Amino acid sequence: MGKGGMSQGGAEEVRDGEEENMAVWLVGINSLKIQPFKLPSPGPHDVRVRMKAVGICGSDVHYLKTMRCADFVVKEPMVIGHECAGIIEEVGSEVKTLLPGDRVALEPGISCWRCNLCKEGRYNLCPEMKFFATPPVHGSLANQVVHPADLCFKLPDNVSLEEGAMCEPLSVGVHACRRANVGPETNVLVMGAGPIGLVTMLAARAFGAPRIVIVDVDDHRLSVAKELGADGIAKVSTNIQDVAEEVVQIHKIMGTRVDVSFDCAGFNKTMSTALSATCPGGKVCLVGMGHSEMTVPLTPAAAREVDVIGIFRYKNTWPLCLEFIRSGKIDVKPLITHRFGFSQKEVEEAFETSARGGNAIKVMFNL
Incomplete structure (x- = not known):
């Protein structure tokens, strides 16, 4: 077991007058x-x-x-x-x-x-x-x-x-933004408006992203994203056949190029959309792990030199998360x-x- 404790043996007994953990x-x-x-x-x-x-x-x-x-x-x-x-x-x-x-x-x-x-x-x-x-x-x-x-x-x-x-879920978004080099010249697309999609959006804004569009299948989650500061929202389907027309819709809402896409769901469709929507020379960061294996249009994305990067948890993020929260940059x-x-x-x-x-x-x- 880790430091957290153990189920039996090797642990200190409850001392008199102490509550049991x-x-x-x-x-x-x-x-x-x-x-x-x-x-x-x-x-x-x-x-x-x-x-x-x-x-x-x-x-x-x-x-x-x-x-x-x-x-x-x-x-x-x-x-x-x-x-x-x-x-x-x-x-x-x-x-x-x-x-x-x-x-x-x-x-x-x-x-x-x-x-x-x-x-x-x-x-x-x-x-x-x-x-x-x-x-x-x-x-x-x-x-x-x-x-x-x-x-x-x-x-x-x-x-x-x-x-x-x-700070723990926020750290995932912060680590993703660091890996994707998000900054004041990076327009960001976020696939998925669940908890991790939302913290990634908040982190991208704190890193200086000027325009952020978030995509989901759920109206309520999209309304929350809008309240939290998304510049644009797009409701999409779960049907892979809709990717091409949804990419057109996303580009229209973004109004400029998509430099970095974060897939915070991790499904065939979300990753296909991210790869197709991202501009030549841009980045797609896979954050969510919905599918362990995917079939995605990697060759056309590679031909446009779209980089695909992964993240696993985070590293050295707590001080920055606390500073973002302390300063009010992230609520x-x-x-x-x-x-x-x-x-x-x-x-x-x-x-x-x-x-x-x-x-x-x-x-x-x-x-």
Whole structure:
């Protein structure tokens, strides 16, 4: 298991007068239970954090519905959750940068720092990554977790704990914008107006993109995107036959060339649209992972020197996310549409709300 804790053995017992640490365990398909979660004592460079805000991610819902997400399979009960912020309760003997009482946002992945990818700074690709709620590592939807201090980022005074938890999904958008070199001369197309599409749109704006058009099949999500600052919206179908005419529609709404397209859905149709809509010499960044394999018009895109880039999670994004939120360049608060407490009934309701979609964008637990 990661630093977060363990299911049995090797953990400190509950001391007299201390509350028992409880967590939300995924125990089977569509089955979550609040059960005890034993934590290890913090190592010299670790901190113990009391969780205060934890968001539900699409991957959490995937695990709940299928006990797997991509190639990661849940084989034994696992604590869920990874979008989180909380308050420091205890610091390890060597921790110099944090104190008990500090409010922090947690970056959920612990890399090895020894492999070539880590040494090159691309630690998000570390093969030994221990990431909250990615089996077999436990997550953070718990009263408390233990985590490395260098992955806990102090919140500015004007940034709430909920906003701190939103740094995790926002980091995906920030990392995507960095990979695609978004700037003040980059007109951006976003395929998909779900939570990740919306944070990618917000990040692109903060990076200086002058014009952003967002595309979806759902009217409500498009209206939310418009409220959050999209310059143009386009409703599309799920029919692959419609790509050519929808590209014409997208170009008309954009009114200028599409320099970078972000596919935040990851389906045959969305990727085909992105490749076709992007200008010669532009970039398509695949963010969403809807289909593990796709059939797309790659040859004509290659002939126009359209670069296709991928992203996996993020790296070194928390300081920038916190600065964007602190300065008001990005407002994540409107993305939080539903809030729940930490009881068995509310946990089940929260996951049902998130899975249902509808008008839910980000569902947040307040612990």
